[in-house]
Amino acid sequence: MFLIKLNKVSKTQLSAFQAISVTSFTLVNADNEQDIQTLSNGTTLNLATLPSRNLNIRANTSPVQVPSVVFNLSGRQSTTKTENIIPYALFGDNNGNYNSWTPSVGSYTLKATPYSATGGGGTAGTALTVNFQIVDNNGGVITGSLKKWQPITIDFTGPPSSQSSVSPNPFLDYKLQVTFSHAATSKTYNVPGFFDGDGKGGASGNCWRVRFNPDESGTWKYAISFRKGTNVAIDLNQLAGSPVSIDGATGNFTIAPADATAPGFLRHGRLEYSNGLYLKCQDGSYWIKGGTNSPENFIALPFSNHIIDWKSGDPDWNNGQGKGIIGALNYLGSFNVNSIYFMPMNIGGDAQDTWPFAGPIVKSGSSGNDNVHYDINKLAKWEQIFSHAQKKGILLHFVLNEAEAANKQELDNATLGKERKLFYRELIARFGHHNALVWNLCEEYNYQLPIQPSMIKSWAQYVLDVDPYNHPVTVHNYGNPNTAWTPFLGDSRFSVTSFQYAGSTAGRGAEVESWRTKTSNAGRPLPICLDELRVTTTSNMIIQRKEILWPTYFSGGAGLEYYFGSLDQSLQDFRPYEPLWTWTWYARKFMEENLPFWQMQPNDGLLTAESTAFGGGQVFAKTGEVYAVYLPNASLGGTLNLTGVPGVFQQRWYNPRTGAFEGSMKTVTGGGNINIGTAPSSNTEDWVVLLINSAVIVRNKEILRNKGS
Known part of the structure; x- marks a missing residue:
C-alpha cells in the first residue's frame, strides 16, 4: 500500500493555523504500511505477539500538515530524525513505504516536536512525549519489579485443568520447565513451573506459572519446555513425555541492578553454602542464624495475639485471616529473629493440621490419602507468608518430614516414590525462588521409624536435581549427632547441619568445636547449627543465654533455633520469650558488628x-x-x-x-x-x-x- 505524497506546507497556509501540535503516535507495520496501534504513554509492546518485528512510528499532528517534526528517541536505542513531509515517520520512508526498525528489548522515551518552518526551524509547537517498553515474550506475561534478587513471575496460557483433575493430573502428567539464560554471562537455570489454576488462587483455569529469581542484571532469555505424559513431572529426563501447547516458546526481559534499599533478603541476595563454616548471602555478608524452632506447625496457626502487629499495606486474605501470621512475622522481624522452622506436611505427626494437598485427608495418616493433587488457594497463601518473611530478613527452614512413623510413611511408605518426588517438586517450583531457605529432609530421621542414611542421601539428591538454585540441604537427627550425623560427613549434598543434642546443655560449645573439625577434616567444612534447643521457663532462658547461646557462637557455631516444649504446636504468642529474642540479637549483633567471625577459631x-x-x-x-x-x-x-x-x-x-x-x-x-x-x-x-x-x-x-x- 502506498501513501499519496502531499506538498510541503506554505508560509501562507501556516499563517492560517491557530497552533501546531503533535497529537498522537501510531505504531506501523513496516512490512505492509498498516497501522498496528496507538502508542500511548506507558505502553508495553511485545515483539512476540505483534504482527511484525519490522516497525516504525508515525507522529500525527494538528493540523494534518505542518512544516516539520523533530523526533528524539532515547533509551535502549537512541536516534534523532527531522521529517518535513508526511507521513512524519521516526525512521523515515521512501515514497510512503515505511523504513524498517526492529527494536531492542528495553525501555524508551520518544519526544516529537512540530515546528513552524522546515528543518526544525521557526517556532516550536506543542510537543508530545511518551514512555514505552519493548519486551519479547512468546505468550508469557511477566510481573515483578524486574530487579536483581527480586523474584519475577511469568504466566503462560496452557491447557485448562483443575486441581482435582485426574486424567491428566495437571500436577503429575504435565511438566513445565523454563530455561533462563543470561545473555552476557551465559549463566543458566532450569526452573520447574507449575499449574496454578486461574492464577488468582482459584482451583480451575489455564494458568501455568514459573517463578524465577534473577541473580544478574541485564538481559535474560528464556525457553519453555512443556511436556505431557504419565508421571512426566517427576521424571528427571528432560525429554520424557511428548511436547504440547506452549513447548518451544521463547522470550526475554531485562533486569535492573539490585535495589540497595530493598528489604531483607531482597537486598542481600541468595543465602548459599560458601565452602566454609558459615552460610553467606551472595551480595552480602556471612550469616549467623538466631531463630525459632516453634511452632513447628507455624504456617497453620492463626496467631491471634499478633494481629495487633499487622500493619496497613501488609498481606492479608479472607477479610483478616492473614493478619495474625503476618503480624507474627512482623514481631519476630522487629527483634531480628532471622529463621522460622516449620513443616509443610505433618499428616500422622503431632499437630496434624498442615499439608499442601487438596484432600480429603485422614490427618492421622493413611495409604488412601490423595497426595498427588494440590490445594492451589492454600499454596497461594503460603507464598504470601514466605514472601513477607523474606522481606523481614527471615530464613525459611522447610522441614519436609516429621519424626513420627506415620508421617514418615505418609509419602510412598517412607521411600522415594511418586508422592515424595512430586511433593519435593511442587515445593521447589512454588517456593524455591526465595533467596533464603533450607531444605531439611526429616526431623529426627533416626527416631521411631529410622530412615537409613542411604535413603536420606537419595532424597537429598532428588531435591538438588530439581532445585535450580542449589539451596542448602540438611537433615535433623535424634539424640547424639556423633553417631547419627557421621554418615553425612564429606557428602557434597549436605551444606549445613541441623543438630539435636541429648544430655546436658553445658557441653554444647565443645560439640560445636568438635564438629567444625570433623567436617573440615572430611573435606567439606559445614556450618554447625543447633536446632530444637528446649526452652521452658524464664530461668531456663537465662541458662540458654549462658550455656548455649554465647558458647555456641564463640565456639564457631553458625546458628541455633529455640524449641518451646509442650507449647510447641499451640504457641501463638512469641512475647513471653521476648528476653530470649533480645539476648540472641545482642549476641548476633556483637558478632556481626565487631568480629571477622568467619575467619576466627575457638x-x-x-x-x-x-x-x-x-x-x-x-x-x-x-x-x-x-x-x-x-x-x-x-x-x-x-x-x-x-x-x-x-x-x-x-x-x-x-x-x-x-x-x-x-x-x-x-x-x-x-x-x-x-x-x-x-x-x-x-x-x-x-x-x-x-x-x-x-x-x-x-x-x-x-x-x-x-x-x-
Missing part, C-alpha cells in the same frame, strides 16, 4: 583462672588481631595468654544483657599473660571482653577511608 585454652560456672569461659580468636572472651560469670575475671603475640590491644567490656559496651576502654600490651580485670558492674553476671590489636583498628579505618573516597 581457642578456650588461652583463658585460665576464670569462674567455671555454667561451663566456664569461651574464647573466639583471630590470632594476633582479635580476641573475644565470654565469661558466664565474670566474678573472677581471668587470664588471657597472649604469649608470642606482640602488639598493643584495645580492651572493652560488652554487656550481653543490654547489647552495649560499658565502662571505659583500656590499652593492654600483648606478648604474655593479660589479666582481664573486673567487669564494669554486676561482676557475677555474664560479660564479654573484646580485645582488638590497635594496628588492625588503624588498618580498618584506612580501608573505610579509601572506600569513602
Whole structure:
C-alpha cells in the first residue's frame, strides 16, 4: 500500500493555523504500511505477539500538515530524525513505504516536536512525549519489579485443568520447565513451573506459572519446555513425555541492578553454602542464624495475639485471616529473629493440621490419602507468608518430614516414590525462588521409624536435581549427632547441619568445636547449627543465654533455633520469650558488628583462672588481631595468654544483657599473660571482653577511608 505524497506546507497556509501540535503516535507495520496501534504513554509492546518485528512510528499532528517534526528517541536505542513531509515517520520512508526498525528489548522515551518552518526551524509547537517498553515474550506475561534478587513471575496460557483433575493430573502428567539464560554471562537455570489454576488462587483455569529469581542484571532469555505424559513431572529426563501447547516458546526481559534499599533478603541476595563454616548471602555478608524452632506447625496457626502487629499495606486474605501470621512475622522481624522452622506436611505427626494437598485427608495418616493433587488457594497463601518473611530478613527452614512413623510413611511408605518426588517438586517450583531457605529432609530421621542414611542421601539428591538454585540441604537427627550425623560427613549434598543434642546443655560449645573439625577434616567444612534447643521457663532462658547461646557462637557455631516444649504446636504468642529474642540479637549483633567471625577459631585454652560456672569461659580468636572472651560469670575475671603475640590491644567490656559496651576502654600490651580485670558492674553476671590489636583498628579505618573516597 502506498501513501499519496502531499506538498510541503506554505508560509501562507501556516499563517492560517491557530497552533501546531503533535497529537498522537501510531505504531506501523513496516512490512505492509498498516497501522498496528496507538502508542500511548506507558505502553508495553511485545515483539512476540505483534504482527511484525519490522516497525516504525508515525507522529500525527494538528493540523494534518505542518512544516516539520523533530523526533528524539532515547533509551535502549537512541536516534534523532527531522521529517518535513508526511507521513512524519521516526525512521523515515521512501515514497510512503515505511523504513524498517526492529527494536531492542528495553525501555524508551520518544519526544516529537512540530515546528513552524522546515528543518526544525521557526517556532516550536506543542510537543508530545511518551514512555514505552519493548519486551519479547512468546505468550508469557511477566510481573515483578524486574530487579536483581527480586523474584519475577511469568504466566503462560496452557491447557485448562483443575486441581482435582485426574486424567491428566495437571500436577503429575504435565511438566513445565523454563530455561533462563543470561545473555552476557551465559549463566543458566532450569526452573520447574507449575499449574496454578486461574492464577488468582482459584482451583480451575489455564494458568501455568514459573517463578524465577534473577541473580544478574541485564538481559535474560528464556525457553519453555512443556511436556505431557504419565508421571512426566517427576521424571528427571528432560525429554520424557511428548511436547504440547506452549513447548518451544521463547522470550526475554531485562533486569535492573539490585535495589540497595530493598528489604531483607531482597537486598542481600541468595543465602548459599560458601565452602566454609558459615552460610553467606551472595551480595552480602556471612550469616549467623538466631531463630525459632516453634511452632513447628507455624504456617497453620492463626496467631491471634499478633494481629495487633499487622500493619496497613501488609498481606492479608479472607477479610483478616492473614493478619495474625503476618503480624507474627512482623514481631519476630522487629527483634531480628532471622529463621522460622516449620513443616509443610505433618499428616500422622503431632499437630496434624498442615499439608499442601487438596484432600480429603485422614490427618492421622493413611495409604488412601490423595497426595498427588494440590490445594492451589492454600499454596497461594503460603507464598504470601514466605514472601513477607523474606522481606523481614527471615530464613525459611522447610522441614519436609516429621519424626513420627506415620508421617514418615505418609509419602510412598517412607521411600522415594511418586508422592515424595512430586511433593519435593511442587515445593521447589512454588517456593524455591526465595533467596533464603533450607531444605531439611526429616526431623529426627533416626527416631521411631529410622530412615537409613542411604535413603536420606537419595532424597537429598532428588531435591538438588530439581532445585535450580542449589539451596542448602540438611537433615535433623535424634539424640547424639556423633553417631547419627557421621554418615553425612564429606557428602557434597549436605551444606549445613541441623543438630539435636541429648544430655546436658553445658557441653554444647565443645560439640560445636568438635564438629567444625570433623567436617573440615572430611573435606567439606559445614556450618554447625543447633536446632530444637528446649526452652521452658524464664530461668531456663537465662541458662540458654549462658550455656548455649554465647558458647555456641564463640565456639564457631553458625546458628541455633529455640524449641518451646509442650507449647510447641499451640504457641501463638512469641512475647513471653521476648528476653530470649533480645539476648540472641545482642549476641548476633556483637558478632556481626565487631568480629571477622568467619575467619576466627575457638581457642578456650588461652583463658585460665576464670569462674567455671555454667561451663566456664569461651574464647573466639583471630590470632594476633582479635580476641573475644565470654565469661558466664565474670566474678573472677581471668587470664588471657597472649604469649608470642606482640602488639598493643584495645580492651572493652560488652554487656550481653543490654547489647552495649560499658565502662571505659583500656590499652593492654600483648606478648604474655593479660589479666582481664573486673567487669564494669554486676561482676557475677555474664560479660564479654573484646580485645582488638590497635594496628588492625588503624588498618580498618584506612580501608573505610579509601572506600569513602
